[in-house]
Amino acid sequence: MKQDHFRNRPARRTALAGALAVGAILCLPAPARAAGHGEYGPLEIKGSEQQLMKSTAGYEDQFVRRSYRYGSADLDAAITRIGLLLAPKPTDPYIRYRFHVLRDIEPNAFSLPDGQVYVNTGLLAVLENEAQLAAVLGHEVQHTAGHHGILTYRSTRRKLITGSLLGPFTLGISDIFLINSLYGYSRDLEEEADRLGAQKMTRAGYDPRQIPKVFAILMRDPEGESPDFKTFWSTHPALQSRIDYTRAMIPGLTVGVNPDGLKVNAQGFRRLVRRASLDTVQDLVGADYGRTAIDLAKRLVAENGGDPACQIALGDARVALGARAMLGAEGDLTNRDKWKNLKTRVRYTRSERQEQLLETPEGQKNLRKNLEEARQSYQRALAIDPNAAEAHRGLGYVYKGMNRPFDAGREFVTYLKASPQAPDKPVILSELKEINTKIKKGGKGT
Amino acid sequence: MKSFRASRPPGAPRPVAVAAVTLVVCLVSAAAAYARGYMTPGFLARKSRPMRVAVLPPHAEFIKEKAIMTDQMVQESAALENEAAQALKTQLEAKGYKVRILTPQEISRTAGLNPLVKKLNDRYEEEWSKMMYKPKKVRESRYTTGDDALRLCALLKVDGVAIVRVQAVAASKGKAVLRYFANSSAPHTYARVDLGVIDARQGIIQGYFSGYENTSLGQLVKKPALVMGQATEHALKKYPESAEVRVVEEAVASADDKENGEGDPVGDFEVLLNKKNQKSGH
Numbered sequence: 001m002k003q004d005h006f007r008n009r010p011a012r013r014t015a016l017a018g019a020l021a022v023g024a025i026l027c028l029p030a031p032a033r034a035a036g037h038g039e040y041g042p043l044e045i046k047g048s049e050q051q052l053m054k055s056t057a058g059y060e061d062q063f064v065r066r067s068y069r070y071g072s073a074d075l076d077a078a079i080t081r082i083g084l085l086l087a088p089k090p091t092d093p094y095i096r097y098r099f100h101v102l103r104d105i106e107p108n109a110f111s112l113p114d115g116q117v118y119v120n121t122g123l124l125a126v127l128e129n130e131a132q133l134a135a136v137l138g139h140e141v142q143h144t145a146g147h148h149g150i151l152t153y154r155s156t157r158r159k160l161i162t163g164s165l166l167g168p169f170t171l172g173i174s175d176i177f178l179i180n181s182l183y184g185y186s187r188d189l190e191e192e193a194d195r196l197g198a199q200k201m202t203r204a205g206y207d208p209r210q211i212p213k214v215f216a217i218l219m220r221d222p223e224g225e226s227p228d229f230k231t232f233w234s235t236h237p238a239l240q241s242r243i244d245y246t247r248a249m250i251p252g253l254t255v256g257v258n259p260d261g262l263k264v265n266a267q268g269f270r271r272l273v274r275r276a277s278l279d280t281v282q283d284l285v286g287a288d289y290g291r292t293a294i295d296l297a298k299r300l301v302a303e304n305g306g307d308p309a310c311q312i313a314l315g316d317a318r319v320a321l322g323a324r325a326m327l328g329a330e331g332d333l334t335n336r337d338k339w340k341n342l343k344t345r346v347r348y349t350r351s352e353r354q355e356q357l358l359e360t361p362e363g364q365k366n367l368r369k370n371l372e373e374a375r376q377s378y379q380r381a382l383a384i385d386p387n388a389a390e391a392h393r394g395l396g397y398v399y400k401g402m403n404r405p406f407d408a409g410r411e412f413v414t415y416l417k418a419s420p421q422a423p424d425k426p427v428i429l430s431e432l433k434e435i436n437t438k439i440k441k442g443g444k445g446t
Numbered sequence: 447m448k449s450f451r452a453s454r455p456p457g458a459p460r461p462v463a464v465a466a467v468t469l470v471v472c473l474v475s476a477a478a479a480y481a482r483g484y485m486t487p488g489f490l491a492r493k494s495r496p497m498r499v500a501v502l503p504p505h506a507e508f509i510k511e512k513a514i515m516t517d518q519m520v521q522e523s524a525a526l527e528n529e530a531a532q533a534l535k536t537q538l539e540a541k542g543y544k545v546r547i548l549t550p551q552e553i554s555r556t557a558g559l560n561p562l563v564k565k566l567n568d569r570y571e572e573e574w575s576k577m578m579y580k581p582k583k584v585r586e587s588r589y590t591t592g593d594d595a596l597r598l599c600a601l602l603k604v605d606g607v608a609i610v611r612v613q614a615v616a617a618s619k620g621k622a623v624l625r626y627f628a629n630s631s632a633p634h635t636y637a638r639v640d641l642g643v644i645d646a647r648q649g650i651i652q653g654y655f656s657g658y659e660n661t662s663l664g665q666l667v668k669k670p671a672l673v674m675g676q677a678t679e680h681a682l683k684k685y686p687e688s689a690e691v692r693v694v695e696e697a698v699a700s701a702d703d704k705e706n707g708e709g710d711p712v713g714d715f716e717v718l719l720n721k722k723n724q725k726s727g728h
Binding site: 048051052054055056057058059061062064065066067068071103153156157160161164279283286287288346347348349351406409410412413416423424425426427429430432433435436439440 | 503505510512514515517518519520521523524527550553554558560561562563564565567568569572573575576588589590592593594596597599600601646647648709711712714715716718719722
């Protein structure tokens with residue numbers, strides 16, 4: 001035993017030395033890693049990066065092929081106008097800025113190394129004003145201008161080569177440091193884009209006090225399904241940290257400027273994104289994110305109380321919430337609860353989740369409450385516009401859920417008569433068939 | 447791709463789905479090819495099996511594993527998508543079905559089609575990630591795509607929709623050499639075609655088919671038609687001929703056996719409503 005231990009000692013020493021060396025290199029503080037800074041001058045594309053650029057160009061076509069583009073000329077024009085105001089002059093022939101909106105419920109935006117910048121409808125729907133959109137676009141164009149994508153590719157490649165050479169000697173321990181280094185590098189670039197974007201948007205006349213508000217919006221978690229995880233494992237700095245450092249930047253950015261004279265433009269922006277916000281509510285309903293849909297729909301109602309479409313959206317969101325309840329304050333849920341919620345969504349289908357909830361008295365109570373509130377929203381829509389056909393469709397579903405088949409059928413028929421070419425006509429006819437069968441069988445509620 | 451916040455960009459593969467595909471592929475990678483098929487009793491019995499099928503533009507993920515990095519072959523994946531759709535059309539027609547390929551151009555031209563296709567794809571992916579883990583549950587009609595499929599089928603005047611997902615992974619020569627020296631198994635270059643068939647009456651995923659074919663990087667890039675043809679053939683191996691009727695003695699009552707006569711539901715309802723009103727003296 002002792003002999004074996006002795007014999008293995010040189011190998012262990014090598015492994016230990018290797019681990020320490022890798023650890024020492026990769027654990028150096030960020031500035032000493034000589035990483036995390038963009039290149040804002042021209043940057044030549046090297047051999048293996050050709051494929052990266054080729055794929056990048058391919059995404060533009062792929063997003064069209066896959067029906068991801070939202071296709072609103074007004075929105076595309078608006079974000080192009082703001083984006084070009086903030087984008088630095090391209091330093092390379094392969095950079096050409098173009099801005100598009102994607103139909104996606106996730107509140108996110110991203111940019112590609114060749115100048116493609118995309119903003120999701122899910123983000124436009126939750127932003128409050130044009131200055132916040134400028135904060136997002138200012139950040140994204142800095143990624144392209146600083147060649148962050150290409151530099152990340154290079155850094156990753158270099159580190160993976162080092163990792164694959166040293167890995168066997170360090171018994172895989174170096175992989176942890178490798179991940180730390182890769183993510184750390186990415187976080188550095190994100191922070192750089194935040195800081196430079198903030199400077200740029202202020203110079204363009206936008207109020208930088210809106211930047212921390214964007215991160216606060218992104219921190220919202222109405223579904224209780226976004227558990228916190230250590231920054232160590234993240235490509236982006238923690239949102240709270242982004243709020244803190246951008247807030248700390250504001251006094252420096254507004255030196256010699258009257259902050260109240262800077263552009264915010266809340267009204268014009270919200271008017272611009274109204275259609276996209278309504279579509280996002282429908283997409284959230286379709287994706288079974290009822291709580292988020294209700295939050296957004298309530299805001300739309302507050303902004304346009306006299307618009308029946310907003311009342312209908314709120315009704316639809318309430319129906320989608322089904323047997324669930326809105327969550328209380330953020331602090332009410334532990335991280336474990338959030339993981340559990342997420343796991344439930346991943347593991348079970350929608351109908352299974354609904355059935356599980358309906359087995360409990362709370363679930364049944366929630367369903368009744370949500371249906372009643374949905375009914376009120378649809379009634380309000382009809383009070384504003386008696387010809388709002390979609391409100392009748394919504395009421396049909398509400399009464400179906402309340403087990404009132406005659407009322408449900410009456411509303412569905414009204415909807416079909418008011419809107420004979422409705423795209424969901426076959427769906428409603430199928431609902432009517434079901435109702436007729438139920439009435440003929442003489443079940444409860446008939 | 448640098449995004450504003452830490453999250454999945456649109457178009458990127460969903461982590462759960464990718465993990466599930468990778469796991470399944472690892473498990474079957476020893477085989478040169480395989481075919482899997484799961485169908486509801488209604489689909490087997492030809493009751494809920496669509497005879498006129500619309501094929502949505504397939505989504506392909508093509509990854510090239512290099513010695514150190516992996517490359518997303520985005521432009522090359524477009525060729526795989528086109529060929530997968532063509533192969534599916536040819537082979538389903540050979541089995542006696544009427545097939546209509548929906549092209550991206552047609553989708554962008556037709557009013558209202560674009561968001562519908564996007565929604566249905568998103569909904570399908572939500573179910574697909576679960577279906578990968580428990581494909582046998584297809585037989586119990588566990589997976590449904592809801593109203594979007596019904597609306598789409600009504601718009602296209604078809605009985606069902608086929609949704610195709612392609613995954614292609616190619617190992618470069620450098621990767622192959624590394625694997626050889628690491629004494630690992632042979633480099634895996636493969637193409638996998640997954641097909642979900644949704645009916646127009648209830649939006650249920652009535653059939654789920656999967657085909658896997660070992661191939662090479664050269665073939666994937668230069669002969670996508672051949673590779674997609676082979677993988678699709680495997681996927682459709684268990685897909686019944688259009689006239690074929692298989693009766694499954696299922697103890698569980700099939701959810702897809704609902705009555706679905708055409709009739710006039712509006713007229714029927716009004717008759718029932720009048721009867722009720724007469725009874726109550728209105």
